[in-house]
Amino acid sequence: MASAVDIFSFGVAALVAAILLYGSYWAFAISRVRTSKLYRRQALSVGVVGVYYGILWIASPFTDQLAPHNAISFAISAIAFFIGAILIFSWIDGSIRVARRSDPLRHDTFHWRRLRIVFWGLILLDVSILAGLFTTMDLSQGSLTLGENIPFLALFLAIFFVASPALFLAARRSKDPTLHRNLRWFAIFVVFILVYTEWGYLAYVLGASSASGSGTYLLIANMVALVIKILPLIGAFSLYRSARSLAPIRPLSVAAGHDQQE
């Protein structure tokens, strides 16, 4: 029988997924009315990120039940993390190109026009390695070798240490306040997702130890676990705000108001 904690976790997961999918809806709605390919792609990438994480969140309570913490669930989490990283990179790539459009001096930050080709090449390499691993070995039997790990590590490090600073610099050079708003909210979303996925392990450990603990330790452990469970809600709200700030949209009543003044 489901405990109160399980019901609470499921409720939070459902709410997070709903907010993410609602954010995606707006991102797709905005992408439909954007005529420039660059801007459309940027809006689409926000929408796809929302749908992806929304589905992950809906599925998370069930996958935890169906696949307990073993090698298979680790492989699934690693692949999910990898796909998430590609989607976030796709958004970074689109945003840097959009930022260049609104930079009056048209800086090619970090030679991004060429560098992005290297990034997408690395992603292709990683995907082909992963596809090869699926066909040649049972992922549940063991982890990747050091050599197989290098391209994945290189991608994550490059996104963190090259693409993210490039986006930050490109955004500073851009004079588009709409882009700034979108970047700010999406960055908050990414931070919360990262904090949650990394600290999720801490919550798991704390939760496991709290079973044997008592008194103050139990209380603190439960409170930390509760706060960590709520983090994705703030992340999801940030994605929704990021989607809404993809383009300046006014309420239709503003147009009607103008009409009446005239």
Next chain:
Amino acid sequence: MQMVSTGIPELDKLLSDGAGYPNRSTVLVVGPAGIGKEALGYWFTYAGTQANDFCVYITNLSVDEVLEDQKGFGIRNGHASQSPLWMASEGGQIRCDINDLAGLSSGIKKLLRENARKRIRIVTDVLSPLLMLNPAETVYRFLTQLFTDLKQFDAVFLATLEDEMHQSQTVAAMEQKFDGVIELKLYEKGMKVVPLLRVRKMRGVPPRPDYFHFTFVDGKMVIEEYGKRG
């Protein structure tokens, strides 16, 4: 009054019963980035090249970027004779340096003089970058001088402006400077995003405060009246 086709039949009809922009006029298209302001410029130059007018496209982008953008609207400049003269940051016949306002001004004047016998269509997306790099007064003076020169020729000048990137007073001052202002904006109706167009003013054309819904379908801009005023 002589009129010049916008290249979009629906917009021609909306402006002056099928005729287009007034000749010897300056038109400003205002709206957020990525909404399709440039499309009005693309079709205007495209229609101009078809009509054998002398067309100039002044851009802060590279020619390749503009051509790529144009393809999204179904416009493909085939032969060189069907292409405007490019004044661009990269790949154009003339280099566009937005840090050199005097050079830009003299370059346009030279083109006007050299093609005085033709109808001239000038389209530009450099107004927003110019306002970002220079004080608004400097750009205002630059436009005043340029418009004085333009009015001596059979020329129509169309510029785009990303209004969200500038202070409202600056946008208002720019709108005042032009003979015509077309506004493209996104509005929210329930769960929908609605792109609306409005002709804020156009010299010699009676004011039409109505909003029009616009979409781009199969490389064409479709404009329909959006809710009549009560």
